[in-house]
Amino acid sequence: MKKISVREFVEFVLKKGSLDSTSSTSTHSALEGSRIHREIQKEMTAQYGKNYASEVVLKRAFHQEDFTLQIEGRADGIVHSETEIFIDEIKTSETVFSEIEESKLALYWGQVKVYGYFYCLEENLSEITLQLTYFQTTSEEITRTQQTFGLAELTSFFQECFSEYEKWLKFRVDWESERNQSIQSLAFPFGEWRSGQRNLSKAVFQVLREEKKLYAEAPTGTGKTISTLFPAIKWFAESESAIERLFYLTAKTITRTVAENTFSLLREKGLEMKSITLTAKEKICFMEEVKCTPEACPFANGYYERRNGAVWELLTENNELKREVVEKIARKHSVCPFELSLDTSLWVDAIICDYNYLFDPRVALERFFSGETTESIFLIDESHNLIDRARSMYSATLSKNAIRKVRKLFVDEKHLSKPLGKIERVFDSFHERMTSDFYSQSLPAESMIHPIYEFIEKGREYLGEKKEFEHQEEFLQVFFDCLRYQRIGEFYDEHFVTTVEKVNDDLLISELCLNPSEILQSILEKGKGSILFSATFTPLFYYKKLLGGRKSDYTLLLPSPFEKERQQVMIDRMISTTYRNRENSMKDLVEHLYLFVHAKKGNYLFFFPSYQYMDKTFLLFKERYPEVKSFIQDVAMTEQAREQFLAKFQENPSETTVAFCVLGGVFSEGIDLKGDRLIGTAIISIGLPQINEKLSLLKEYFDKENKQGFLYAYQIPGMNKVIQASGRVIRTMKDKGVVLLIDERFARRDVQELFPQHWFPHEVVGTPERLREVLEEFWRGE
Incomplete structure (x- = not known):
């Protein structure tokens, strides 16, 4: 049996008109709409008492030769007494009732007419009164309209709709x-x-x-x-x-x-x-x-x-x-x-x-x-x-500079500039209590809620009146930022934190999701x-x-499907890549990278934890080993530039080619260089994210949750980048290649506990000579 909601059924058959993002963007959320419904239903209960029922399930199964379709929905309210019977359909929107398009009104009435048809059949009624209750959110004005339909008219309407839907x-x-x-x-x-x-x-x-x-x-x-x-x-x-x-x-x-x-x-x-x-x-x-x-x-x-x-x-x-x-x-x-x-x-x-x-x-x-x-x-x-991705989807940020700019641009529109001014003052109040460039609190910014709601309501009314206007792009950016902030606030609980941070000359307030x-x-x-x-x-x-x-x-x-003999994982524990030791170890690092690629002619990728570290190492490598063909990843690359970058990894290479890349960047995941288009990857450092205030909040959160803050905030995300980068080497059963993990910390037990199974057994090398021997042994016969 197929099922479809009354609303879906009616909209599919009857919906007419145009796409219009300015009229389809609702400023009130589903939760707000539900709240309004409940308030109206509460008032109806007070007025009609036991003769009123809300959220009444109405459904009907229609049996055809090849299928059965059940159409079902919930009528917002039904009044059934000895003196009157009517079905009430509640709709909410920012548009003034008199300005609602005929095509949208037809959908509203179509939905309640289907409910009326079902109820007439269920209660054996020859006619019924249908009521549309419309709540205009900006003015909170309620408009009620009624129409009475006979069963024959409702039957004809429904059969016409059903006939159209039936072929589909x-x-x-x-x-x-x-x-x-x-x-x-x-x-x-x-x-x-x-x-x-x-x-x-x-x-x-x-x-x-x-x-x-x-x-x-x-x-x-x-x-x-x-x-x-x-x-x-x-x-x-x-x-x-x-x-x-x-x-x-x-x-x-x-x-x-x-x-x-x-x-x-x-x-x-x-x-x-x-x-x-x-x-x-x-x-x-x-x-x-x-x-x-x-x-x-x-x-x-x-x-x-x-x-x-x-x-x-x-x-x-x-x-x-x-x-x-x-x-x-x-x-x-x-x-x-x-x-x-x-x-x-x-x-x-x-x-x-x-x-x-x-x-x-x-x-x-x-x-x-x-x-x-x-x-x-x-x-x-x-x-x-x-x-x-989920943390980002459920986080929201507002910029004081963006708010101030729009307030000044629309200073003559008092109904817009006034709530924006209130939002600015919330920024100022947080700024006054800050003793550094970063502040956080576990509670939401309660003082932000009402002015944001006020701006959204007035902004939506303004957008309904004006299709085109000066500074529209700036206005819409702030409008949607506020709308997002409001909606994310509905999810806010103990897994969120509010942050305030100074970024250059701007102040940012964020609702930050720590655990989605x-x-x-x-x-x-x-x-x-x-x-x-x-x-x-x-x-x-x-x-x-x-x-x-x-x-x-x-x-x-699952275990790796590849033969262990086709991949060699090595840990170079001779070099420390911690931030304070990078300058001192860079010459040795360059020497080891050269030993790595010198063992066999082919294509290689080197991954670094930062652009700065990558750039410095690249310059030194080019200076000491100019005969090795090498190139480097740019900070911002178009899709075409990425394709050109990867195109340098040719099959059957006539010379050794080395690419310097950033760990966790576009080339450490999702690229597929099969066969001898890539035979080796060196990963420099264990990939720990750079310490910052937001990661510190994440660490603090998980320390309270399970006493594993450093593991959850730093170690696992870092090792994930390392494992992803290593996965570029072996892509098919015929591939053969080497992965070199350069950092003394890779030899630690707590780090190796995060290794994937197919990295065992691996070789830990402690001298340049041993590194050369392991590589020569692995490539022997190739």
């Missing part, structure tokens, strides 16, 4: 039958399972069956994409709970491409499955400037008049909906490609997208995740990235099972804890 549902049901038949006969595409793949696939299947979470470390070469996707796809056909879609979530474009290629491979083997890749609005927009208003964009103007035709063609003529396919159909139908991809995603089997579409409160797909649960499963690739685990846990539990996997999940207990795992969730640690 029949298409979906027929497609799912075809899809599941193809899945049942689908075989593993490579014939033989590589080491670790079968164990990972079995674990994925088991976890999805139990609707839990799996945290799996699958070292490079395991083939983790196919090992997670294949069993997840198989689960579609075998699950009794009717899985509707699969989300493959990634942090980087390259891993999205790997997922796309894996789907393509499975289609070649007979899979019938529709997948779509969501591309960021800024990248896929057809216009020079991203401005989603009907006045500025022809693809936004009248979008909903043409949307369903574009979605239908995209769905019925394609199974692999990559960016170029979406763009082609969007141009043909003159619709926004970004919104088209989102609307089409409701009908596909798999969605490949960035983390933020699930986790980020600013852009999360409410069409999927607004309820408590969803019939979806989540595959989260390179999940070690998600901790820092509970937020991530609540989001992941919206699905019917989650698989979080990475090549670097050591130690597993850390990642399971911070990525929302429960005790009952599973972990899996």
Whole structure:
């Protein structure tokens, strides 16, 4: 049986008009909207007593030849007495009621008309009164309008809507039958399972069956994409709970491409499955400037008049909906490609997208995740990235300079400048109590809440009145910063801290998320099972804890599939790379790096903990060994510059090539230099982040939580960067290479406890001669 909410049903069939970011951006959150609903419902209860019921579930199942559709929802309120019967639908917005577009009003009335139809059938009524209660948030004015409909009229309305929706549902049901038949006969595409793949696939299947979470470390070469996707796809056909879609979530474009290629491979083997890749609005927009208003964009103007035709063609003529396919159909139908991809995603089997579409409160797909649960499963690739990403997603910052600038620009708009002035005074009050350039407190900045809310309310009213105005860009930046600050404040609890810091001549106030685990846990539990996997999940207990795992969730640690003889891990304990010893040890470091690359002609990467350290070492290396072809990573590189950088790593090199890079940068993760395009990596230092105030807060937080502050704030994140960089060397079964860890601290026991299993056994070298001997022995015969 298929299920759909009343709101989704009505919006899909009846929604008309244009895309307009200025009218669709709500200044009050879902929590604020819920509060307003409760207040109105409370007043109705006081007025009607036992004759009034709120949040009344109304649902109806419709049986067709090939499927059953259940449409369900909650009426905000129903009054049922001997003298009157009516259904009340509550809506909230900043727009004045008289200025609401007819197309939006039609949606409001369409929703309550469906409730009225269901209630008439349920209570055997021949007619019913429907009421729309509209709360205008800036003035707090309530407008109530009523209409009375006969059952015959409601029946006709509903049947017309259902008839339009029916063809879409029949298409979906027929497609799912075809899809599941193809899945049942689908075989593993490579014939033989590589080491670790079968164990990972079995674990994925088991976890999805139990609707839990799996945290799996699958070292490079395991083939983790196919090992997670294949069993997840198989689960579609075998699950009794009717899985509707699969989300493959990634942090980087390259891993999205790997997922796309894996789907393509499975289609070649007979899979019938529709997948779509969501591309960021800024990248896929057809216009020079991203401005989603009907006045500025022809693809936004009248979008909903043409949307369903574009979605239908995209769905019925394609199974692999990559960016170029979406763009082609969007141009043909003159619709926004970004919104088209989102609307089409409701009908596909798999969605490949960035983390933020699930986790980020600013852009999360409410069409999927607004309820408590969803019939979806989540595959989260390179999940070690998600901790820092989540901390960023659930943190917010305001700038005093930006606030002051907008206040001065809009000084004549007193309703705007007045609350901005109040926000400035909050900055000043914090500034007065600061004894250094950094201040923190565990409590939120309570005095900031009301003026921010006031500015947002007045700002939204202003935006509703003016489509274009001078200094619009500066205003919108501050407006959205305040909106974000307000929304993040709704999550604020003991896992957050408020910081105030002086940066040059500016003052910044931030709500800083220290531990996102509970937020991530609540989001992941919206699905019917989650698989979080990475090549670097050591130690597993850390990642399971911070990525929302429960005790009952599973972990899996797989061995490396590569032969140990094909990779040599060495620790050079002769050199100290601590900050105070770098200058004194740099000459020895350069000598050891030369010994490293001199042992065999080929391509090498050197990773440094900072640009300054890298730059100084590079200059000295070039001076002492000019015959070695070497180049260095720039601070800011375009995508084209990165590609040119990697293109220097040629197959079958005729000379030794060395690239100096920054640890944790763009070249220490996600690049794939197979074969002899890379045969060695040297990692200088254990990767500890530079000590700063915010990391100190993180250390303090975890010291209180589990007495492991230094481990959680510094050691594990640092070693993750080291492990990621080392993973660039061996990418396939035929690769052979060396990893040199340069720092005396790598030989310490507490550091080696954070090594991945496949680094054991390793060689600890204590003299240059021994370094040369180990390298010569490893490369002998090559």
